[in-house]
Amino acid sequence: MTDRGAPAGLLAVDSGGSGLRAALAAVDRGVLAQRASTVPVRTGPRGIDPGHLMEQLVPMVRALTAETGVRELGAAVVGAAGLSTLGDALRAELPDALTREFGVAKVALAADAVTAYVGALGPSPGAVIAAGTGLIAIGTDLTRWRRADGWGHLLGDCGGGAWIGRAGLEAALRAHDGRPGGSARLRDRAEAEFGPLPTLPGRLYPRADRAAVLASFAPGVADCAHLGDPVALDILGAAARQMAESAAAVCPVSGEPRIALTGGLFRMGDPLLLPLEIELAQKLPHAQQVPAEGDPLHGSVRMAADLATDALTLPSDGTMLYLAPKKGISPTGDE
Amino acid sequence: MTDRGAPAGLLAVDSGGSGLRAALAAVDRGVLAQRASTVPVRTGPRGIDPGHLMEQLVPMVRALTAETGVRELGAAVVGAAGLSTLGDALRAELPDALTREFGVAKVALAADAVTAYVGALGPSPGAVIAAGTGLIAIGTDLTRWRRADGWGHLLGDCGGGAWIGRAGLEAALRAHDGRPGGSARLRDRAEAEFGPLPTLPGRLYPRADRAAVLASFAPGVADCAHLGDPVALDILGAAARQMAESAAAVCPVSGEPRIALTGGLFRMGDPLLLPLEIELAQKLPHAQQVPAEGDPLHGSVRMAADLATDALTLPSDGTMLYLAPKKGISPTGDE
Numbered sequence: 001m002t003d004r005g006a007p008a009g010l011l012a013v014d015s016g017g018s019g020l021r022a023a024l025a026a027v028d029r030g031v032l033a034q035r036a037s038t039v040p041v042r043t044g045p046r047g048i049d050p051g052h053l054m055e056q057l058v059p060m061v062r063a064l065t066a067e068t069g070v071r072e073l074g075a076a077v078v079g080a081a082g083l084s085t086l087g088d089a090l091r092a093e094l095p096d097a098l099t100r101e102f103g104v105a106k107v108a109l110a111a112d113a114v115t116a117y118v119g120a121l122g123p124s125p126g127a128v129i130a131a132g133t134g135l136i137a138i139g140t141d142l143t144r145w146r147r148a149d150g151w152g153h154l155l156g157d158c159g160g161g162a163w164i165g166r167a168g169l170e171a172a173l174r175a176h177d178g179r180p181g182g183s184a185r186l187r188d189r190a191e192a193e194f195g196p197l198p199t200l201p202g203r204l205y206p207r208a209d210r211a212a213v214l215a216s217f218a219p220g221v222a223d224c225a226h227l228g229d230p231v232a233l234d235i236l237g238a239a240a241r242q243m244a245e246s247a248a249a250v251c252p253v254s255g256e257p258r259i260a261l262t263g264g265l266f267r268m269g270d271p272l273l274l275p276l277e278i279e280l281a282q283k284l285p286h287a288q289q290v291p292a293e294g295d296p297l298h299g300s301v302r303m304a305a306d307l308a309t310d311a312l313t314l315p316s317d318g319t320m321l322y323l324a325p326k327k328g329i330s331p332t333g334d335e
Numbered sequence: 336m337t338d339r340g341a342p343a344g345l346l347a348v349d350s351g352g353s354g355l356r357a358a359l360a361a362v363d364r365g366v367l368a369q370r371a372s373t374v375p376v377r378t379g380p381r382g383i384d385p386g387h388l389m390e391q392l393v394p395m396v397r398a399l400t401a402e403t404g405v406r407e408l409g410a411a412v413v414g415a416a417g418l419s420t421l422g423d424a425l426r427a428e429l430p431d432a433l434t435r436e437f438g439v440a441k442v443a444l445a446a447d448a449v450t451a452y453v454g455a456l457g458p459s460p461g462a463v464i465a466a467g468t469g470l471i472a473i474g475t476d477l478t479r480w481r482r483a484d485g486w487g488h489l490l491g492d493c494g495g496g497a498w499i500g501r502a503g504l505e506a507a508l509r510a511h512d513g514r515p516g517g518s519a520r521l522r523d524r525a526e527a528e529f530g531p532l533p534t535l536p537g538r539l540y541p542r543a544d545r546a547a548v549l550a551s552f553a554p555g556v557a558d559c560a561h562l563g564d565p566v567a568l569d570i571l572g573a574a575a576r577q578m579a580e581s582a583a584a585v586c587p588v589s590g591e592p593r594i595a596l597t598g599g600l601f602r603m604g605d606p607l608l609l610p611l612e613i614e615l616a617q618k619l620p621h622a623q624q625v626p627a628e629g630d631p632l633h634g635s636v637r638m639a640a641d642l643a644t645d646a647l648t649l650p651s652d653g654t655m656l657y658l659a660p661k662k663g664i665s666p667t668g669d670e
């Protein structure tokens with residue numbers, strides 16, 4: 001296959017708290033290769049830093065084009081955590097930068113919740129609960145996006161990993177203090193993981209990744225629930241209820257919406273999934289629970305394929321999904 | 336009054352999150368003068384930094400001795416936030432430093448909860464709830480100290496200012512999202528104070544004083560409760576219940592203990608005090624609720640007076656209350 005005859009490639013990017021992932025795909029052949037960096041894109045005074053994103057992305061894309069032989073990029077979709085509130089600089093600069101570096105004609109920027117949605121359900125109506133350290137619910141009737149929660153570990157993310165872990169540690173400390181609501185099993189587990197409980201504040205508060213430290217105790221809560229600990233079971237029951245509340249706030253109220261779960265938190269399995277299934281059936285009886293098709297990067301790939309073929313029908317609102325004005329420039333000047 | 340005839344002075348210090356206060360007192364005349372700094376003592380890798388404390392304290396004490404004419408210090412009591420878990424360097428170095436600089440013979444270091452207790456109830460059995468941004472309950476039967484909560488805004492401080500403000504902001508965001516448990520009145524109040532709610536995470540998370548930012552919304556919750564908002568009333572009711580639970584965990588179970596409240600949070604008044612009075616009466620029917628006599632600095636002064644006259648009968652355990660071994664050294668060599 002010559003350079004000129006190579007398929008128009010697609011660039012899909014997923015930028016989040018744990019780093020940057022990039023995939024090179026082809027409309028008719030799916031993902032050809034991918035690369036990952038574990039350095040999260042910096043957030044500065046102007047919000048998410050487009051320069052730092054490009055700094056990481058350029059060598060990845062050079063390596064991907066070399067590996068795959070794909071020379072032309074027809075479309076690029078970048079899913080980024082924090083796009084809606086911290087994405088001004090990204091919206092202003094990233095599309096031009098992608099066009100300049102890689103000759104991409106069509107660029108879309110999406111909130112990571114949108115790529116999570118499309119990765120899980122594709123372009124169909126419904127609601128997706130995305131849960132890891134944090135938690136957000138996103139839904140669409142295909143005319144607009146709705147989101148609920150996703151406010152971070154101090155203001156919400158109710159039912160997410162940091163929320164569950166924090167509740168478990170509070171219960172451990174209640175047992176330590178002799179206050180009601182404590183669990184001796186959670187206390188013992190917390191001591192096994194973090195050392196003597198009086199030293200826990202000194203270990204937690206100085207860290208920059210406090211939410212991740214809290215979330216690291218969520219599996220401990222799941223294990224205690226599995227052993228029948230009533231406090232741990234209550235915590236996971238409350239997490240499931242709050243997740244379902246968030247899903248209900250964004251799911252279309254009519255039609256035949258589908259609901260899917262995505263994100264690492266659901267690897268916790270039955271102690272969380274069983275109560276969640278019941279809560280969702282109660283709060284959204286008209287919605288069908290389905291397994292997620294794929295992850296957020298898969299969502300970016302799907303959106304890039306639709307963008308390249310002018311088939312992207314998802315609602316774009318400038319913040320959750322931003323379609324950059326088309327450019328006709330190519331670095332090789334042959335278009 | 337000559338220098339030699341001056342009364343043996345007492346040095347009382349209160350070191351906390353909002354700075355350092357020092358008072359010079361006399362056993363028979365009470366507080367003579369005081370000074371304050373708004374620079375909190377640094378916490379470094381070795382815990383609370385004794386050098387930084389002395390750096391601030393020395394000029395204060397020089398000014399106080401000049402102002403009062405008190406030349407000899409018979410006893411010093413330093414109440415410090417974080418002493419139990421972050422006080423190793425303070426215990427190792429501060430007593431010698433105080434002796435060297437000021438010729439103090441008797442030195443005690445106390446957790447700020449202990450000075451808050453003594454300031455509120457004096458050396459008598461009972462329980463004190465100290466609440467500002469954080470919350471801790473401390474109690475004693477005069478044979479040992481017991482403490483409950485005080486674990487900070489991520490792990491507990493249940494019912495404190497940051498806890499109440501955080502719950503209010505979560506309710507505001509629930510209303511914004513259309514999730515259950517929201518309050519439109521709290522939403523409007525939060526928007527009036529912080530601007531559009533989607534910008535709140537960007538304003539809160541980058542700050543170092545996140546707990547204080549959360550606590551700054553506690554008066555907003557109180558105002559909404561005063562207007563009859565049911566969600567705000569529930570938040571303050573839950574705060575009162577948790578405070579009473581912490582008090583019950585530390586209060587002597589027999590005898591005639593007294594209970595007092597201390598700290599800025601209680602300026603909130605009736606919306607918090609009325610439910611708290613009821614909760615305390617239910618959970619601790621044998622305890623008498625009394626007004627706090629004074630603040631933590633007052634507690635340090637009382638303890639210094641008792642220490643100077645060998646009348647300090649409070650339980651010392653090395654962490655909550657540490658009595659330094661006596662020194663016979665005087666900088667003037669005339670003892």
